[in-house]
Amino acid sequence: MTYPATRELAKRIAAVHAPDVGEAARAGARNAALDTLGVILAGRGDACARLARRLAVSEGGAPVARLIGAEERTSASWAAFVNGTAGHALDYDDVDFVMLGHPSVTLVPALIALAEERGIGGAKVLEAYTLGFELLHVLGRAVNPRHYRRGFHATATLGSVGVAGACAYLLGLNEEQTMNALSLGASGSAGLVSNFGTMTKPFHAGQSARAGLVAAKLAEEGFTAAEDTLETGFTAAMAAEEIGPTAHEFADWESAVAPWGQPWDIEEGVCVKIHPCCAMTHPGIDAMLDLVTSEDVRVDDVAALGARASTMTLKVLRYKEATTGLEGKFSMPFCIASALVDRKVGIRQFEEDSVARPEIAALQKRVAFELDEKMAREDPETEAAEVWIKLKDGRELTRFFARARGHVENPLTELELREKFLECAASLTEEKALAAWDAWWRLDAAEDVAFLTAMLAVSVREPSPA
Amino acid sequence: MTYPATRELAKRIAAVHAPDVGEAARAGARNAALDTLGVILAGRGDACARLARRLAVSEGGAPVARLIGAEERTSASWAAFVNGTAGHALDYDDVDFVMLGHPSVTLVPALIALAEERGIGGAKVLEAYTLGFELLHVLGRAVNPRHYRRGFHATATLGSVGVAGACAYLLGLNEEQTMNALSLGASGSAGLVSNFGTMTKPFHAGQSARAGLVAAKLAEEGFTAAEDTLETGFTAAMAAEEIGPTAHEFADWESAVAPWGQPWDIEEGVCVKIHPCCAMTHPGIDAMLDLVTSEDVRVDDVAALGARASTMTLKVLRYKEATTGLEGKFSMPFCIASALVDRKVGIRQFEEDSVARPEIAALQKRVAFELDEKMAREDPETEAAEVWIKLKDGRELTRFFARARGHVENPLTELELREKFLECAASLTEEKALAAWDAWWRLDAAEDVAFLTAMLAVSVREPSPA
Secondary structure: OOOOHHHHHHHHHHHHHHOOOHHHHHHHHHHHHHHHEEEEEEEOOOHHHHHHHHHHHHHHOOOOOOOOOOOOEEEEHHHHHHHHHHHHHHOOOOEEEEOOEHHHHHHHHHHHHHHHHOOOOOOHOOOOOOHHHHHHHHHHHHOOOHHOOOOOOHHHHHHHHHHHHHHHOOOOOHHHHHHHHHHHHHHHOEEEEEEEEOOOOHHHHHHHHHHHHHHHHHHOOOOOOOOOOOOHHHHEEEEEOOOOHHHHHHHHHHHHHHHOOOOOOOHHHOOOOOOOOOHHHHHHHHHHHHHHHOOOOOOEEEEEEEEEEEHHHHOOOOOOOOOOHHOOOOOHHHHHHHHHHHOEEEEHHOOOOOOOOOOHHHHHHHHHEEEEEEHHHHHHOOOEEEEEEEEEOOOOEEEEEEEOOOOOOOOOOOHHHHHHHHHHHOOOOOHHHHHHHHHHHHHHHHHHHHHHHHOOOOOOOOOOOO | OOOOOOHHHHHHHHHOOHHHHOHHHHHHHHHHHHHHHHHHHOOOOOHHHHHHHHHHHHHHHOOOOOOOOOOOOHHHHHHHHHHHHHOOOOOOEEEOOOEEEEOHHHHHHHHHHHHHOOOOOOOHHHHHHHHHHHHHHHHHHHHHHHHHHOOEEEHHHHHHOOOOOOOOOOHHOOOOHHHHHHHHHOOOOOEEEOOOOOOHHHHHHHHHHHHHHHHHHHHHOOOOOOOOOHHHHHHHHHHHOOOOOHHHHHHHHHHHOOOOOOOOOOHHHHHHOOOOOOHHHHHHHHHHHHHHHHHOOOHHHHEEEEEOOOOOHHHHHOOOOOOOHHHHOOHHHHHHHHHHEEEEEEEHHHOOOOOOOHHHHHHHEEEEEEHHHOOOOOOOOOOEEEEEEOOOOOOOEEEEEOOOOOOOOOOOOOOHHHHHHHHHOOOOOOHHHHHHHHHHHOOOOOOOHHHHHHHHOOOOOOOOOO
C-alpha cells in the first residue's frame, strides 16, 4: 500500500459518498445504533453513569446534545462522554473480536451527539458509523492481539481513533483534516484492562467517544497532527517496541487496509450481547444455561462444577469470586453460579442484593475455572469455553460453546433485538419505548436526530448517589 | 514496599499535611508556577492555543475558571485543557529528565483552575504541586526510559496520573478516593511522540491537565478504579510486555517510591527553558551560542558545521530541516542555523516569516546532525550535545554542553526568571506584568487564586485564525 497509512485511511474516508454505503451496511449500522441506545437507557441509572452525568452537569455546557434517558442537554463532547459511559455501564453493549473491544458504545454516542449539535440527518450517521466500524477493523487487524496482550482496553484506545474518523466523515472534513483527526485521536487514546471490574471500564467508552469527537472538531478548525502517526507512533507504542521510520514494519498495514469496504465489515453485523457482562464469559454462560435447562439440573444435584477456557479469557476474567456486580461481570465462577441458580444471567443478576445472596457466594467458590491447554495452543485469544458438572448420582455432563448467542456467526433475530431493547428501555412506558424503536428503526430517513433523541428523554428524577 | 503500589502512593498523598511541605519546596513550586504562567501568556496567541480556546468557548461551560490571557472564564476542565495547550504551544515551558517530559504545564493549569473553581488558596496549590512533581518522579523512575522509547509522550501519559494525584490532594480526598483518582488517571493517559512538531504536541499537555482533573473530580464523587493499576496495567502497557499478577516485577516500584519526600524533589528545582523549543535541542543551541559569541564567528566564515548527540536526541528531533516553526522546535539543524545567524533562539526565531528566510533555509541544509557513538554507548537518553564548525581559514572549533542553561544543575537566577516572565507577558503592559509577577511571587500567602488569575486577563481581542 501507499504510505503513510494514516493519510491513506484519511483519503479513503474523505472519498466516501452516500451511495458507497449500501442497504446491508445501513441495516447493520441501524441495528447497532438501536442496541446501543437500549443499553444506554438501561445503564443510565448505574452509579458510574450517574456520577458521569453529575460531573457533566456541574461543568456545564451549551445545551445542544441530549443526555440519553435524561431531561438535560449539554455540549456535544460532554454528551458523548456521559452517554458512552452509561452505554458501557452494564457491559451489555455489542462487542467485536477484530478490534477486541466494544465498537458501538464509542461510535454511537459521539455520532448522535454531533449530529444533534450540527443538525445532521440519520442517513449520514449510518454512513459515518459504517466507516468508523471499518476503521476499527483496520486498526484491530494492524495491532491485535499484541495490543490487548499489553494490557490496553481497545474500546478506549482504538475507539478514540475510530470515533475521530467517523466524526470526521460526519463533519464532511477533507482528506487533510481527516488525517489530522485520526492522528490527533491516536494521541488521545488510552485505557487499561487492569481497571476492568470497576467504574473506570465504562469510563473508557465515554472517554473515547469524547476524545474522538474533540479530535474531529479540532481538525475541522485547522488543528494539525502528523501524517504517519498510526503506522509509526501508535503502532510502536501500542504493539511494538521501537519507533522510527521503519516502524510500519511492526504491523502489516497492507493486509490490515486491504479489505476496506469490500464489503463493509458492518454488513456481517456485530456481536450483540444477551447477557450484561464481559463477552469472554458468554460462551461459558450459554453452555451452562444450555446444560442446566436441557438436563434440568438442580443446584442440590451438583457435586462439583467448572469451566475451561483459553489464555486470554483467564487473564481478562480476573475475579475468582465477585463481591460486587461490576466484579461479577469479569468473573467466570460468578456467571456460571448465576446461570445454574437463576437459569438467567441478566441485568438483575448483577444487582448488589442479588450478588450478596449466600447461595451465590457459596456456589461461586466451588466453580473450578481452569486453562484448557489444547484451546490455549490452538488460539490463545479465543473466547470459546467448555463447562462441566459432576452430579451427585455420578454422571458427568459437559457443554462446549465456540460462539455465544448474538455472535455474528450466531446472530439474533429482529424480534430478539427488539425484546432486548424493550427490556433495556424499562424507564420509558412500553408505548413510548415501542414508538422510539419504530422511529429509530427508520433512522436512515430521519432528517432530524434531535427529534429522535427527544423520544429517549426520561422525566423521572432518580435519587442522587449515596 | 507494600503492594499494591498504587494504594501505597495514594496513602502517602492523603497523609500529607501542610507542614510537611517546607519553604524550599514551596519556593520551587512557586518558581515553576510563575514560569508556567509566563509561557501560557506567551503561547496564548499561537494557532493551537486559539483553536483550543475556540472549541472550549463553543462547547460552553460554567464560568468558574479563567482562560489565562483572555477575558473568558469557563469550567475547570476546559480551562485546564486550554491553558495547558497554550502553555506548551511554544515549547518554552519547563522540562524534567526523570519523567522525560514537561511537569508544570500539566500540573499548574489543572491546579490553578481547580483552586479557582473551589476557592482554594495559594498555599495548598503549592503543596499539591510539590506532591504532583514527586509523583511524576516516582512514575518516571518506574517506567522510563522504556516508556519513552516506546513512543509515548510522557507529558501526556505520566502527566495525567501526576495531575490526578495533585488534584486529589487539592480536593482533600481520602486514601480510597486518591487511589481511585490515580488509577482512573492512568486509564486516561495517552500521547504519542510521533505527533511532535505539530499542534498535537501542545494538545498533549492540555489533555493531561484535563484528564487528571476529571479523574480527581470523579474520584471525589465516588467513582471507582482498580487499586493495582499503576504496577499492573499501567506498567505493562507503558513499559513491559505482559500483564498479570506478577507484572510489578517489570518495574522496580520499591526503588521508584523509596525517595518519596526525602527531600521533596521540587526542592532541587525544575529545568527551566530559555529557548522555546524541544529540550533535546538546548545543549546544542547553548554550545553553538557560546561558540559563535566567544569566537565571534560570522556566517560567511563558515565552511561546514554540525552537531553530534546521543540516540534519543536523534530520534526525538525528527526534522532534518524545518519549514514551519513547530517543526523547527524539533530540528537540531534549524536551531543550530538560527543560533549561528541570529545569536539568539527565542520566540521570534520560530515565527513563520523568520523560518521562511532563505538564509535559514539554506544554512540548515548544511548542518550535519549525527549520532555520537561514544555518547550513545554511555547513555542513550542523554541530551548532551557537541557542536562543531569548520572555518574557511582552516580552523575547527567545537563546544560540548552536557547540561543546558536553566537545567537544575545550571539554574537561572531570580532575575533571569523574571526577565523571561516579562518577555512572555508582552501582551500585558509592563506595569501590569510586574504587578502580576509580584502578586504571584507571594502565592503561598494568597487566599484567593481567582484574584491572581484576574491579573492575567488580557482585554485585547486577537484576530480569529485564518
